[in-house]
Amino acid sequence: ETGVTQSPTHLIKTRGQQVTLRCSSQSGHNTVSWYQQALGQGPQFIFQYYREEENGRGNFPPRFSGLQFPNYSSELNVNALELDDSALYLCASSLGPFGGYTFGSGTRLTVV
Amino acid sequence: SQQGEEDPQALSIQEGENATMNCSYKTSINNLQWYRQNSGRGLVHLILIRSNEREKHSGRLRVTLDTSKKSSSLLITASRAADTASYFCATDSDNQGGKLIFGQGTELSVKP
Numbered sequence: 001e002t003g004v005t006q007s008p009t010h011l012i013k014t015r016g017q018q019v020t021l022r023c024s025s026q027s028g029h030n031t032v033s034w035y036q037q038a039l040g041q042g043p044q045f046i047f048q049y050y051r052e053e054e055n056g057r058g059n060f061p062p063r064f065s066g067l068q069f070p071n072y073s074s075e076l077n078v079n080a081l082e083l084d085d086s087a088l089y090l091c092a093s094s095l096g097p098f099g100g101y102t103f104g105s106g107t108r109l110t111v112v
Numbered sequence: 113s114q115q116g117e118e119d120p121q122a123l124s125i126q127e128g129e130n131a132t133m134n135c136s137y138k139t140s141i142n143n144l145q146w147y148r149q150n151s152g153r154g155l156v157h158l159i160l161i162r163s164n165e166r167e168k169h170s171g172r173l174r175v176t177l178d179t180s181k182k183s184s185s186l187l188i189t190a191s192r193a194a195d196t197a198s199y200f201c202a203t204d205s206d207n208q209g210g211k212l213i214f215g216q217g218t219e220l221s222v223k224p
Contacts, residue, residue: 004154033211033212035212035214037152039152041216041217042200042202042214042215042216042217043155043200043202043212043214044214045211045212045213048211056211058211088152088153090154090155092155092212098142098204100157100160101145101157101212102157103147103154103155103156103157104154105153105154106152106153106154108152
């Protein structure tokens with residue numbers, strides 16, 4: 001049984017650029033949730049995908065968007081990057097929206 | 113916004129001592145979960161307690177839940193240097209579409 005895999009591990013982007021982060025869910029899991037964790041803070045919910053449909057969204061602007069693929073892997077896209085987007089981005093998969101969550105190791109995004 | 117508040121923000125103890133962390137939350141919940149995070153990496157699920165449970169044990173971990181006070185505590189007994197990490201509580205509520213709402217975390221340092 002594989003866990004949740006996120007790529008890349010680290011990324012540096014320039015303000016105004018676009019970025020795509022990837023997440024492979026744990027085997028058998030059909031739900032993926034994305035979280036943003038600023039330094040020294042707890043993770044904040046961005047959105048959740050269940051069976052390829054968005055199933056809930058946190059308080060993030062539309063320039064944060066996502067996709068879930070038929071194999072239940074997922075992408076997080078952020079357009080027009082801002083300095084405040086610098087954070088650790090965590091992906092969590094679960095069996096169903098209310099299942100137990102398995103988190104990946106995260107992608108550390110730095111916007112300069 | 114964060115659902116929970118954790119107390120204390122930082123805790124420093126000697127190996128062998130017990131560590132207690134507290135979490136308060138605002139809305140009704142389905143369950144409350146505790147996670148550990150080492151050095152800003154991925155979250156590791158420790159324990160889940162449902163709203164109709166009052167206490168749960170897992171190895172050296174003991175979690176209590178008081179829904180009337182909207183609070184929970186995590187006790188780590190006989191702490192080890194390897195327990196040094198940040199600890200987060202997260203709530204799962206029906207009206208939150210399956211997302212987890214995290215507290216700010218407690219940074220635990222266990223000195224050998």
